[in-house]
Amino acid sequence: MAHTAAIHEDVMAPPRTRAAGAGVYSEKLGMWVFLGSEVMFFTGLIGSYVILRFAHPDSWKPPGHVLNIPVTAVNTFLLICSSVTMVKAFAAAQDGIQRALRLWLVATVLIGASFVGVQVYEYTHLIEKGFVPSEGLYGSTFYTMTGFHGFHVTMGVICMIYVTWRAFRGKYTKEDHRGVEVIGLYWHFVDLVWIILFTIVYLI
Amino acid sequence: MATTATGAPAHAYGEEHPHVDDRPFIRKYIFSTDHKIIGIQFLLMSLLFLLLGGTLAMVMRWQLGFPGRPLPGGGVLPETMAQGGVILPEFYNAAVTMHGTFMVFFAIMPLLVGVFGNYLIPLKIGAPDMAFPRINMASFWTAVPAGFLMLAGFFVEGGSAAAGWTSYAPLSARSDLSGVHLGQIFWCLSLVVLGLSSIMGSFNYITTVINLRAPGMNWFRLPLSIWALFVTSCLVLLAIPVLSGAAIMLLFDQTLGTKFFEPAAGGQPLLWQHLFWFFGHPEVYILILPAMGFASDIIANGARKPVFGYTSMVLAIIAIGFLGWGVWGHHMFQSGMNPTLGTAFMISTLLISVPSAIKTFNWLGTIWQGNITFHVPMLNALAFVSMFVIGGLSGVFMATTPVDIYIHDTYFIVAHLHYVLFGGSLFAIFAAVTYWYPKMFGRLMNPTLGKIHFWLTLIFYNCTFFPMHQLGLHGHMRRIYDPTQYAFLKEVQPVNTFITISAFLLFATQMLFLVNFIMSWFNGQKAGNNPWNDNGLEWTLPSPPVHGNFPVTPTVYRGPYEYSSPHSDKDFLPQNVPLPGGYPAPHAQPAGD
Numbered sequence: 001m002a003h004t005a006a007i008h009e010d011v012m013a014p015p016r017t018r019a020a021g022a023g024v025y026s027e028k029l030g031m032w033v034f035l036g037s038e039v040m041f042f043t044g045l046i047g048s049y050v051i052l053r054f055a056h057p058d059s060w061k062p063p064g065h066v067l068n069i070p071v072t073a074v075n076t077f078l079l080i081c082s083s084v085t086m087v088k089a090f091a092a093a094q095d096g097i098q099r100a101l102r103l104w105l106v107a108t109v110l111i112g113a114s115f116v117g118v119q120v121y122e123y124t125h126l127i128e129k130g131f132v133p134s135e136g137l138y139g140s141t142f143y144t145m146t147g148f149h150g151f152h153v154t155m156g157v158i159c160m161i162y163v164t165w166r167a168f169r170g171k172y173t174k175e176d177h178r179g180v181e182v183i184g185l186y187w188h189f190v191d192l193v194w195i196i197l198f199t200i201v202y203l204i
Numbered sequence: 205m206a207t208t209a210t211g212a213p214a215h216a217y218g219e220e221h222p223h224v225d226d227r228p229f230i231r232k233y234i235f236s237t238d239h240k241i242i243g244i245q246f247l248l249m250s251l252l253f254l255l256l257g258g259t260l261a262m263v264m265r266w267q268l269g270f271p272g273r274p275l276p277g278g279g280v281l282p283e284t285m286a287q288g289g290v291i292l293p294e295f296y297n298a299a300v301t302m303h304g305t306f307m308v309f310f311a312i313m314p315l316l317v318g319v320f321g322n323y324l325i326p327l328k329i330g331a332p333d334m335a336f337p338r339i340n341m342a343s344f345w346t347a348v349p350a351g352f353l354m355l356a357g358f359f360v361e362g363g364s365a366a367a368g369w370t371s372y373a374p375l376s377a378r379s380d381l382s383g384v385h386l387g388q389i390f391w392c393l394s395l396v397v398l399g400l401s402s403i404m405g406s407f408n409y410i411t412t413v414i415n416l417r418a419p420g421m422n423w424f425r426l427p428l429s430i431w432a433l434f435v436t437s438c439l440v441l442l443a444i445p446v447l448s449g450a451a452i453m454l455l456f457d458q459t460l461g462t463k464f465f466e467p468a469a470g471g472q473p474l475l476w477q478h479l480f481w482f483f484g485h486p487e488v489y490i491l492i493l494p495a496m497g498f499a500s501d502i503i504a505n506g507a508r509k510p511v512f513g514y515t516s517m518v519l520a521i522i523a524i525g526f527l528g529w530g531v532w533g534h535h536m537f538q539s540g541m542n543p544t545l546g547t548a549f550m551i552s553t554l555l556i557s558v559p560s561a562i563k564t565f566n567w568l569g570t571i572w573q574g575n576i577t578f579h580v581p582m583l584n585a586l587a588f589v590s591m592f593v594i595g596g597l598s599g600v601f602m603a604t605t606p607v608d609i610y611i612h613d614t615y616f617i618v619a620h621l622h623y624v625l626f627g628g629s630l631f632a633i634f635a636a637v638t639y640w641y642p643k644m645f646g647r648l649m650n651p652t653l654g655k656i657h658f659w660l661t662l663i664f665y666n667c668t669f670f671p672m673h674q675l676g677l678h679g680h681m682r683r684i685y686d687p688t689q690y691a692f693l694k695e696v697q698p699v700n701t702f703i704t705i706s707a708f709l710l711f712a713t714q715m716l717f718l719v720n721f722i723m724s725w726f727n728g729q730k731a732g733n734n735p736w737n738d739n740g741l742e743w744t745l746p747s748p749p750v751h752g753n754f755p756v757t758p759t760v761y762r763g764p765y766e767y768s769s770p771h772s773d774k775d776f777l778p779q780n781v782p783l784p785g786g787y788p789a790p791h792a793q794p795a796g797d
Contacts, residue, residue, distance in 0.1 A: 044449035134461030
């Protein structure tokens with residue numbers, strides 16, 4: 001067969017034996033990629049909020065009139081603390097100190113759960129006052145944005161309980177503690193989202 | 205293998221030899237973590253939805269072709285859908301909506317991404333499975349309930365969603381306007397659940413392609429199908445969550461009484477359109493990029509030549525992936541959006557035709573002077589290219605604002621979208637299913653039946669959709685129940701009747717494919733490892749490959765398109781075969797070239 005196929009340089013190249021990849025293990029890479037998806041989800045919600053609020057600023061009450069800023073500020077502080085305990089847990093895992101790892105993981109679970117608890121308290125209080133999701137754009141956006149953040153924290157706490165359970169069974173060693181690092185990434189992301197939400201929903 | 209920063213050992217995948225497969229039936233075929241089984245599960249599910257979507261299209265076409273006449277067999281439908289067999293307007297709207305929804309979300313998207321993403325990615329990159337096999341299984345078993353939720357709409361009070369597959373607010377948000385409450389709620393819920401499935405699938409694919417490639421399989425040796433699936437996965441990953449967010453807002457508007465899309469309370473119906481199309485336009489490329497990838501693989505195989513301009517093909521895929529984010533406004537020229545913005549969207553949309561044209565010319569360059577084998581996948585792939593060109597050109601009409609003002613929301617757009625979705629995606633799916641069927645099931649599909657199916661489909665498909673351009677230019681609106689109620693449309697009613705007859709013949713032709721698919725499973729000719737003489741890694745394995753894929757991790761020496769290579773005595777040169785006598789010095793010119 002007469003062919004005119006161009007011969008690629010590639011044909012000549014000797015085989016490469018190095019392992020392909022991004023230089024990080026798959027669970028970590030997968031979590032980073034997944035967080036990209038989460039960024040888009042919250043961007044959709046926050047973007048809609050910005051558009052709705054710019055178009056109808058009168059639908060929003062001044063900061064502090066409806067929402068209880070001091071309580072939520074304390075709650076924000078709690079969540080930031082849980083990021084600190086998460087970092088401590090990861091550091092303990094890296095050093096292979098099992099007792100510290102378990103302690104810091106339990107602390108993270110407890111603080112995370114109390115964040116959700118305070119949010120539930122806040123919701124019931126607001127609904128009693130008559131501030132419900134159908135209360136105009138203010139109520140719509142408030143409950144949707146903080147609600148989905150709370151949902152993410154709840155999912156994080158559930159996964160964190162699983163990781164803690166595994167930590168108590170000694171599954172995380174100095175050499176291999178992927179689960180702790182991966183849940184940590186998610187946890188810090190959720191924390192970061194809250195700082196943005198607290199600013200734009202409560203403070204502005 | 206390399207160790208990671210944390211000292212954790214990297215994956216030992218592929219180092220293990222596949223064990224004797226002693227998994228019980230339920231772990232092997234139902235709740236399987238094997239990417240090949242999951243791919244086949246997606247294939248069966250989405251073919252069922254394809255059939256269902258097609259049936260709904262027939263309901264719609266009957267009403268348009270023969271308005272007011274009883275649908276043959278329509279007597280079995282309940283009185284809420286058809287009275288005495290005559291389709292009711294409410295059911296017509298539901299059929300339009302669910303046809304679009306099923307076809308886009310439950311047929312074409314899973315066929316392209318769910319089926320072939322799962323089946324091909326690990327096999328073609330030389331991996332034993334996905335990076336996260338259990339998440340992969342969860343992805344399929346999340347898609348199934350989503351499908352049931354969507355189907356459930358037909359069986360509840362008020363019927364299924366009926367606000368179009370785009371579900372524009374406020375029609376979709378308020379049941380007092382559409383008459384549908386539960387059906388629309390199910391629509392939203394189903395898409396949120398399906399979104400979870402898609403996201404689980406996509407981050408899995410992305411991680412797998414980045415991390416689990418065999419030694420030597422560097423980025424520019426990846427088959428174009430894998431490149432396309434990789435970029436598509438990135439689009440799915442980033443576009444679907446926006447739809448999920450929007451669907452949740454719509455769901456809350458219906459159930460909790462929120463006011464996102466309620467104009468009276470300051471909400472913005474236009475916001476829904478922006479969010480929907482911000483997802484929806486990348487979605488268009490989700491539905492065409494994998495098709496382009498499969499066509500590239502198959503056309504190179506059929507032409508027995510390397511893909512013309514491999515690097516430019518890759519760059520064009522990436523360029524489409526990027527540009528696809530900046531064009532959503534071209535769906536909204538007539539929505540009351542700022543006209544200046546419309547100009548910007550027009551320019552960005554026209555820019556996309558550049559990488560698309562690069563790909564088209566590269567396909568032509570690939571078949572140019574090739575020694576073409578017209579096997580069934582090749583025929584379908586060539587039909588994909590030619591139909592995609594027609595759809596692409598009519599897209600340029602739509603993208604140009606002055607023209608769009610005239611043809612917006614007419615049958616012209618229906619023609620355009622079917623030329624890219626049926627003529628484009630579906631022909632590529634026929635090509636890909638026929639091409640990889642022997643790998644999946646160990647047997648070839650019947651080529652004679654395949655050729656009859658191909659030619660009849662090509663003819664009836666064009667008879668169905670090409671006249672729609674004329675209807676659109678005549679001013680025929682899309683999504684209307686009875687065109688004969690308008691005097692100016694009465695004169696084109698014969699065209700509508702012609703389209704309906706063609707559509708029914710087109711639908712009947714698809715039964716050939718179904719029969720071929722089922723019969724070949726049991727009676728097809730045994731395929732052997734490599735029936736198409738292809739270079740890809742999957743063809744070095746038995747058909748079907750065993751659980752765990754590769755007995756030994758393959759080493760890759762070259763790209764997948766070395767057809768008619770002078771270095772080989774055959775007309776193909778598999779990716780994993782080292783050349784006898786070592787490697788010629790770089791830049792050495794083989795004799796006779």
